[in-house]
Amino acid sequence: MHKVLITSVPFGQKNRKPIEILDSLSVDYEINKIGRKLSEDELKSMINDYTILIAGTEPITRKVMENAPELKLISRIGIGLDNVDLKSAKDLGIKVSYTPDAPAPAVSELTIGLMISIMRSIQIANMNMHQGNWNRFFGRRFEDLTIGIIGLGRIGKRVLEHLNGFKCREILLSDLIEDHDIASNRNIRWVDKETIYSHSDLITLHIPLNSSTHNLIGSKEIAMMKDDVMLVNTSRGGIIDEIELYNGLKKGKIASAAIDVFEKEPYEGNLSTLDNCLITSHMGSMTEDCRSRMEVEATEEAARFIKGEKLELAVPKDEYEDL
Structure with a gap:
């Protein structure tokens, strides 16, 4: 059974649809209880048995991924990928998706x-x-x-x-x-x-x-x-x-x-x-409509993975070319 960790803050505050999608899948999920961006060590300590990470801008490093043997998908809320070690994800067979248009x-x-x-x-x-x-x-x-x-x-x-x-x-x-x-x-x-x-x-x-x-x-x-x-x-x-x-x-x-x-x-x-x-406090995407769209798209991508469907927002191959 899949377990989903949501680290992005906020999540589901302005639009309940991402929560409703997760509830409809009958999966175990946990939303960031700390209420802020996680450090590398904080993420490493809590990710160990999750299969899917719905992620924000926290550092998703090789050390984090190696401590998550069950992790199969990183669904990034947002467009930036600088916080995700794509090479390590590729080496470890972890798929990565993002929401490039929404922000x-x-x-x-x-x-x-x-x-x-x-x-x-x-x-x-x-x-x-x-x-x-x-x-x-x-x-x-x-x-x-x-x-x-x-x-x-x-x-x-x-x-x-x-x-x-x-x-x-x-x-x-x-x-x-x-x-x-x-x-x-x-x-x-x-x-x-x-x-x-x-x-x-x-x-x-x-x-x-x-x-x-x-x-x-x-x-x-x-x-x-x-x-x-x-x-x-x-x-x-x-x-x-x-x-x-x-x-x-x-x-x-x-x-x-x-x-x-x-x-x-x-x-x-x-x-x-x-x-x-x-x-300002990294609030470029923080409008109700764009933030909601980002969260929904990232959660929908997680749902596709759980259902065994093709990912629609997978990170393109050219992002991996210089790794």
Whole structure:
């Protein structure tokens, strides 16, 4: 009989359908009782006799998997796979699935919101008002800005679609594969990352975390950027070197940043001491509709596995190619 461990937090709070699916399968399941992201050791200690893991962003390492001899499926709630050791999963015969489409609408909309917030110093004005200080801040508008987008996958493309409505002065795109169909307007063009660094007023990141993107933006890249550049990261922690980001913000090279993701979460670092760094708690996908869709899709995938049906959201082979 299958046993299902659900580690993602939250789960089933806004929509009971994932719970109803599990109940209909007559399987034993347990939902994360700690109520937060698990550490590697915490997950290792509780996973030993489960056959299916419905997972969040906790580290699913070889050590964890080797302590789970019955584990057959990791059904990831979300799109990121940097927390799953895919090579070990492949070596140990554990299938991995994810929900790549569900988070995109919510993450892209939050990205636009964060852009506007730092462009107009909304977070600083809010803090000032709560402290009893009436200060008005000069801001900037999209029509006067060159926006750089690094990563044009599901989320990056949606961000581009939203930005088209703001009539940006120019939008620069960079990715491994250039899709020229999405750069048909004369103010949108494909360039290399170095051109984005040196020409953009605001840079937004939408790429996965892997060996080639870890600390992609460090001191060298920040030095290439315009003075008073703005940065937004709603993709993955670890893509921007957090120490160099802090230094850039503290020295004024970077005017402001909006960061939703961190190398270690929950985040307790120095960026929280800077007014010009808007930080949020990895909440890009946290809208009721997108979060519910992610949970339902991950649970439905677990149900297919239990019924012996073909997985519809299995991680594609190209994700394993560089392992």
